[in-house]
Amino acid sequence: MLIKEKNLILNSEITDKKIFTQRRQIIKAAAAISVASLLPSTSHAAAKKYAQVPLGPYSSNIKTSRYEDVANYTNYYEFTTNKTDSTVLAKNLKTSPWKVTVEGEAEKVGIFDLEDILKNNPLEERIYRFRCVEAWSMVVPWIGFSLGDMLKQFKPNSKAKFVEFTTLYDPESMPGQKAKSLDWPYVEALRIDEAMHPLAFLATGMYDDDLPNQNGAPLRLVIPWKYGFKSIKAIVKIRFTETMPVTAWNKMAAKEYGFYANVNPEVPHPRWSQSRERVLGASIFTSKRKTEKFNGYGDQVASLYSSMDLKKYY
Ligand SMILES: Nc1nc2c(c(=O)[nH]1)N[C@H]1C(S)=C(S)[C@@H](COP(=O)(O)O)O[C@H]1N2
Ligand SMILES: [Mo]
Secondary structure (H helix, E strand, O other): OOOOOHHHOOHHHOOOHHHHHHHHHHHHHHHHHHHHOOOOOOOOOOOOOOOOOOEOOOOOOOOOOOHHHHHOOOOEOOOEOOOOOHHHHOOOOOOOOOEEEEEEOEOOOEEEEHHHHHHOOOOEEEEEEEEOOOOEEEEEEEEEEEHHHHHHOOOEOOOOOEEEEEEOOOOOOOHHHHOOOOOOOOEEEEEHHHHOOOOOEEEEEEOOEEOOHHHOOOOEEEOOOEOHHHOOOOEEEEEEEOOOOOOHHHHHOOOOOOOOOEOOOOOOEOOEOOOEEEEOOOOOOOOOEEOOHHHHOHHHHHHHHOOOOOOOOO
16 A cells, blocks of 8 residues: 655655565675575574564555664664764663653653564555755655554644653763763653654664664654754654643754754755755766755645744744
């Protein structure tokens, strides 16, 4: 069940799930052969954990980035401010068991095992564009579930106007937290109607496997129409609030990192243009891609902001 989003897809980018899966199976088979040739004949390549997870109806029908590019070029200040070393530095983060505290304006508050949350939220795959505020981008096949469907299970009350997310604070396992690169812990938030939008997603995996630690295991937000810093990693707390939460990047530099942070090529960052983006993995000779308003998801999300002046910096 695919929704073809005509305006945001270039023909050359279209692959349907079948071709995508076949291609991956061919790649998987090829990998199995090359590994098999080195191993005793009893070995076989294990199928990826989430290979059978269905592609959800809100998935974008576009070609994905290479796994290697997505997994080895990350922003994760809890470990380091450089893009490559989190792959190694985050290796030993203990992501299981994992608990999520739910607080604030809701009926069902408490401390929940991620395992139990997963039992109530069937997994699906969503291929989404992802655009960092630093003007690079990628396309990721996430595995996870609808944020809104999960939030409703906690029965937010009528005072719940915003929802706030907090990352684990543990400087022993997250050595970047010993530096003052941000005022820890990392906090992000959404207006409740943004959080309830069907595109808002919580990821537990990518590329048919668990999330690598450096990409935010075991639970991260994915908000495809907003700059990447909204998509907070390693979430340990969810809090429903009546007033707009103070978020980490906004507190650090409000003029550079707005609360809304909707992708908008017409509104430059104070220090650089947002009109184009460097696609991860593209050669340096490839011209940059034009950034789309709401990262290409305007048809679905623009109505959330009908009362706001989108030329303004939020
Ligand atoms: N806790 C936490 N979440 C975070 C970040 C971070 O440093 N810490 N970086 C953000 C930024 S700036 C981006 S662009 C994305 C990057 O996601 P990726 O590393 O999986 O590509 O994660 C976001 N979530
Ligand atoms: Mo980012």
